[in-house]
Amino acid sequence: MDGPSGSGKSSASRGVARALGLRYLDTGAMYRAVTWWMLRHDADLTDPAAIAARAADPVLAIGTDPDAPTVHVDGTDVAAPIREAKVTAAVSAVSAVPEIRARLVAEQRAVIGSGDIVVEGRDIGTVVAPAAQVKIYLTASAEARALRRTAELSGTTVEAQRAAMATRDALDSTRKADPLAKAGDAVELDTTALTLDEVIAEVLRLVKERT
Numbered sequence: 001m002d003g004p005s006g007s008g009k010s011s012a013s014r015g016v017a018r019a020l021g022l023r024y025l026d027t028g029a030m031y032r033a034v035t036w037w038m039l040r041h042d043a044d045l046t047d048p049a050a051i052a053a054r055a056a057d058p059v060l061a062i063g064t065d066p067d068a069p070t071v072h073v074d075g076t077d078v079a080a081p082i083r084e085a086k087v088t089a090a091v092s093a094v095s096a097v098p099e100i101r102a103r104l105v106a107e108q109r110a111v112i113g114s115g116d117i118v119v120e121g122r123d124i125g126t127v128v129a130p131a132a133q134v135k136i137y138l139t140a141s142a143e144a145r146a147l148r149r150t151a152e153l154s155g156t157t158v159e160a161q162r163a164a165m166a167t168r169d170a171l172d173s174t175r176k177a178d179p180l181a182k183a184g185d186a187v188e189l190d191t192t193a194l195t196l197d198e199v200i201a202e203v204l205r206l207v208k209e210r211t
């Protein structure tokens with residue numbers, strides 16, 4: 001399941017994994033965890049070569065239970081700090097570095113193994129798992145996405161979220177390495193007017209139809 005931030009990917013993919021008894025992988029959390037580590041270690045995030053030089057250093061551990069997904073870096077639980085604004089502001093720069101992507105895509109494929117998993121990200125249908133049985137590309141209007149993000153976070157406004165998301169989407173969609181993109185064989189689902197339960201029901205219908 002791919003799509004921009006605020007499209008409802010995380011809630012929908014967790015819900016689908018729960019309903020089908022599958023594992024769940026949040027690949028954005030992996031990019032965020034590496035970004036958290038780079039900030040912790042004072043890497044120069046304006047210099048892609050400096051990020052690439054340390055791409056192999058953070059030790060990641062990611063749990064795939066949809067009821068309790070976990071993420072650790074160098075043994076530290078980073079589930080909360082990777083959602084902080086400073087990580088969100090820096091993650092596009094780190095995830096644009098090809099050495100970071102090569103490392104994380106290999107780890108994602110290792111976690112996926114032979115399947116039975118719902119994976120969310122930006123390049124899952126195009127790069128990480130091009131042979132996936134079901135590919136969904138979630139979208140929503142800029143207004144709906146900003147409203148959802150504002151409801152999740154404290155101390156922000158819809159306008160600030162809309163601007164921050166536009167910047168991050170532009171960076172994620174225009175980077176050279178594996179940009180955010182809809183796979184040719186993905187089903188696009190616009191969630192603007194749908195409730196979470198409706199999105200999950202529609203994805204479950206597609207899964208049933210295709211498997």
Ligand code: DC
Pocket residue numbers: 005027028029031032091092095096120121122123124168172
């Ligand atoms: O889904 P998210 O907002 O937690 O993702 C954080 C960032 O990670 C996003 O701005 C781009 C990057 N990302 C990526 O490049 N490829 C993925 N498969 C998942 C996330």
